[in-house]
Amino acid sequence: MRILIVEDEPDLLASLAQALREEGYAVDTADNGEDGLFNAEGTDYDAIVLDVMLPGIDGWEILKRLRKTKKTPVLMLTARDQTRDRVKGLDTGADDYVVKPFDLEEVYARLRAIIRRGANKTTNVIEIGEVKVDTAARLVSLKDKPVELTAREYSLVEFMALHRGEVVTRTQLYEHLFDENESSLSNLLDVHVSNVRKKLGAEFIATRRGHGYCIEG
Amino acid sequence: MKLFKSIKWRLQLWYGLILVVVLAGFGFTSYQLERNRQFRHIDDEIHRRAGVLGNVLHRPPPRGPDGGGPDGGDQSFDRPPRGQFPEDGPPGRNFPPRTQFHLPEQDTHLFDASDPNGFYFSILGRDGKLIASSTNLPTLFDIYAGFSEGHDEAPAGAPPDSRAKGPGSLPVRTIGDFRETLQSLPSGEQILVGCSMVPELNELHRTKLTLTGVGLLVLLVGLAGGWWFVSRALRPIQEISATAVKISSGDLAQRINVAEAESELGQLAAVLNSTFARLETAFTQQKQFASDAAHELRTPVSVILTQTQMALGRDRDAAGYKQTVEACQRAAQRMRKLIESLLELARFDAGQEMLKRLPFDLANNVKDCIELVQTLAEERHVKIISELSPLPITGDSERIAQVVTNLLTNAIQYNNPDGEVRVKLESQGNLAVLTIADTGKGIAAEDLPRVFERFYRADKSRTGAGNSGLGLSICKAIVEAHGGAIEATSVSSTGTTFAVRLPTNVG
Numbered sequence: 049m050r051i052l053i054v055e056d057e058p059d060l061l062a063s064l065a066q067a068l069r070e071e072g073y074a075v076d077t078a079d080n081g082e083d084g085l086f087n088a089e090g091t092d093y094d095a096i097v098l099d100v101m102l103p104g105i106d107g108w109e110i111l112k113r114l115r116k117t118k119k120t121p122v123l124m125l126t127a128r129d130q131t132r133d134r135v136k137g138l139d140t141g142a143d144d145y146v147v148k149p150f151d152l153e154e155v156y157a158r159l160r161a162i163i164r165r166g167a168n169k170t171t172n173v174i175e176i177g178e179v180k181v182d183t184a185a186r187l188v189s190l191k192d193k194p195v196e197l198t199a200r201e202y203s204l205v206e207f208m209a210l211h212r213g214e215v216v217t218r219t220q221l222y223e224h225l226f227d228e229n230e231s232s233l234s235n236l237l238d239v240h241v242s243n244v245r246k247k248l249g250a251e252f253i254a255t256r257r258g259h260g261y262c263i264e265g
Numbered sequence: 266m267k268l269f270k271s272i273k274w275r276l277q278l279w280y281g282l283i284l285v286v287v288l289a290g291f292g293f294t295s296y297q298l299e300r301n302r303q304f305r306h307i308d309d310e311i312h313r314r315a316g317v318l319g320n321v322l323h324r325p326p327p328r329g330p331d332g333g334g335p336d337g338g339d340q341s342f343d344r345p346p347r348g349q350f351p352e353d354g355p356p357g358r359n360f361p362p363r364t365q366f367h368l369p370e371q372d373t374h375l376f377d378a379s380d381p382n383g384f385y386f387s388i389l390g391r392d393g394k395l396i397a398s399s400t401n402l403p404t405l406f407d408i409y410a411g412f413s414e415g416h417d418e419a420p421a422g423a424p425p426d427s428r429a430k431g432p433g434s435l436p437v438r439t440i441g442d443f444r445e446t447l448q449s450l451p452s453g454e455q456i457l458v459g460c461s462m463v464p465e466l467n468e469l470h471r472t473k474l475t476l477t478g479v480g481l482l483v484l485l486v487g488l489a490g491g492w493w494f495v496s497r498a499l500r501p502i503q504e505i506s507a508t509a510v511k512i513s514s515g516d517l518a519q520r521i522n523v524a525e526a527e528s529e530l531g532q533l534a535a536v537l538n539s540t541f542a543r544l545e546t547a548f549t550q551q552k553q554f555a556s557d558a559a560h561e562l563r564t565p566v567s568v569i570l571t572q573t574q575m576a577l578g579r580d581r582d583a584a585g586y587k588q589t590v591e592a593c594q595r596a597a598q599r600m601r602k603l604i605e606s607l608l609e610l611a612r613f614d615a616g617q618e619m620l621k622r623l624p625f626d627l628a629n630n631v632k633d634c635i636e637l638v639q640t641l642a643e644e645r646h647v648k649i650i651s652e653l654s655p656l657p658i659t660g661d662s663e664r665i666a667q668v669v670t671n672l673l674t675n676a677i678q679y680n681n682p683d684g685e686v687r688v689k690l691e692s693q694g695n696l697a698v699l700t701i702a703d704t705g706k707g708i709a710a711e712d713l714p715r716v717f718e719r720f721y722r723a724d725k726s727r728t729g730a731g732n733s734g735l736g737l738s739i740c741k742a743i744v745e746a747h748g749g750a751i752e753a754t755s756v757s758s759t760g761t762t763f764a765v766r767l768p769t770n771v772g
Binding site for chain 1: 560563564566567568569570571572574575578579589592595596
């Protein structure tokens with residue numbers, strides 16, 4: 049899951065980015081409106097965390113322009129807890145909002161929710177054969193026994209599960225699992241896929257030669 | 266009892282009372298005057314008749330029937346033969362006592378016996394015996410009792426000289442419905458003339474009823490008119506109180522509907538309205554200020570919350586914790602700066618900020634400030650050009666330096682790289698005028714009037730640690746506390762100029 053955070057307060061941006069990385073997301077950051085809009089339009093993020101007050105182009109404007117080309121789920125960070133602002137945000141195309149100051153747990157939950165809705169899933173638990181993926185608890189179980197996955201491995205499983213039945217290309221996987229600062233060594237992805245197969249069964253992820261990977265079902 | 270505490274009712278009661286007293290006095294006086302007039306009229310009439318009878322009695326009785334026919338003198342006095350009394354002697358007791366009396370023909374119309382309310386008479390001889398009387402003489406009364414001089418019934422309101430009026434000022438009496446006079450002739454006979462006052466009394470009764478009716482009508486109209494007028498006059502008070510109730514319950518936007526701007530209450534309402542408006546403005550500003558202050562605290566609090574929650578999310582090495590603590594410290598310092606600025610403004614608002622009043626050279630002061638910001642200017646590649654000549658003023662040099670530094674910092678921060686800041690100090694009459702002009706991108710015309718407002722930022726996002734959004738508000742408060750003025754002018758993409766005008770001799 050790859051996320052973009054657009055926030056101009058450096059300490060807030062840094063802590064949010066680190067917290068979300070530790071949650072297993074691939075995180076890109078932008079500290080002004082122009083960069084934020086550029087990134088948002090250029091990459092298929094799974095979600096965007098967007099501050100309203102930004103130098104350059106403000107959050108509303110980014111949202112308005114982004115909505116012309118992309119349906120990326122957007123979580124707005126607003127400082128004003130006023131109905132008018134919330135309505136404006138939701139009407140402009142925001143998927144949800146949190147009011148500053150917020151708790152990280154709330155940001156996590158709302159992010160999960162908008163990502164799930166973006167993938168047209170209504171529940172937190174995705175069942176694929178004997179494998180269950182609980183996106184709220186970020187847990188994967190095989191035959192009702194929890195399976196230990198690294199954060200990156202979990203992200204891989206979650207992304208594949210949210211796109212089950214589709215062929216997911218390696219490029220897509222790179223885009224959603226790694227942020228812009230990570231070197232995209234191709235064998236890194238192979239390592240993760242191989243580890244997941246070891247833990248959940250070789251047939252869990254099928255390889256489509258020349259296309260990518262797929263979870264059947 | 267609540268009724269009598271109401272101004273409306275008390276006013277109504279008071280002028281109702283006055284109206285009743287005035288009307289009663291007027292009515293009573295009118296009635297008495299009318300009554301006097303009627304009585305005087307009756308008295309005149311009975312006196313006239315008594316006079317006529319007296320004259321007839323004075324005249325010597327006609328001798329023989331030469332008065333007209335054998336019984337032509339049947340209405341003349343039957344007196345002893347003339348020869349018995351000296352004809353030219355004074356009338357009086359030397360006449361023999363009369364025994365008979367006949368009313369002369371030409372006077373009969375004066376006593377119309379057929380009219381039950383007509384005049385009547387009776388004549389008594391010297392011995393008190395009845396000599397003659399008209400047929401309509403009532404027989405009810407003691408013939409001598411109750412007489413008094415003049416108008417015995419004259420009311421107090423009648424003119425005092427009314428007693429003197431009337432022929433001979435004969436004694437009169439009112440007995441029952443009758444008015445009578447008794448004339449004693451020198452010859453000893455007594456003439457009683459009277460008449461029934463029933464028509465006059467009826468007339469007076471009607472007058473009384475009319476006066477009472479008119480009085481009641483006037484009272485009613487007066488009370489109704491007064492009620493209407495007082496209600497009208499007091500209506501603004503009701504509106505004022507209704508509005509005040511709404512305002513006290515929190516709706517500060519309410520205003521009194523001023524219908525009559527000219528009346529005293531209208532003026533009061535206008536004054537109250539302007540007071541309400543000022544209160545509302547102050548209240549709104551206060552609310553805005555509090556909400557802005559809370560808003561400003563949201564970002565640093567967000568930083569502390571996310572940093573600490575993130576740090577506590579898992580075990581970290583010392584460097585990781587140090588990073589978090591440092592971020593928290595920065596956030597806390599930002600909040601401290603904000604709180605200090607807020608308190609400073611609050612002190613200026615409350616007029617508690619004590620300014621020093623000491624003479625100092627403003628040019629030196631500005632020069633020191635320029636040195637202070639020189640490093641920042643060099644970092645940003647901004648050149649400061651100053652044009653200063655000594656200008657002694659009186660005031661708080663530290664506070665003025667705070668203003669100058671703030672304006673200089675703004676001029677550098679919002680300047681373009683390789684821009685200029687021009688500082689100029691000149692004297693204009695009693696004013697020291699300091700202008701600080703930058704070559705930045707300027708401030709939009711719609712933002713310009715608001716730059717001194719608290720938390721107002723032309724660029725909404727400049728929420729950096731060094732910019733609380735209160736700097737210019739504090740500058741304004743300081744300059745105004747010195748009795749000066751500060752203003753900003755801006756030309757888009759050419760730059761912004763701040764001008765500070767300070768009186769050279771403060772307080």
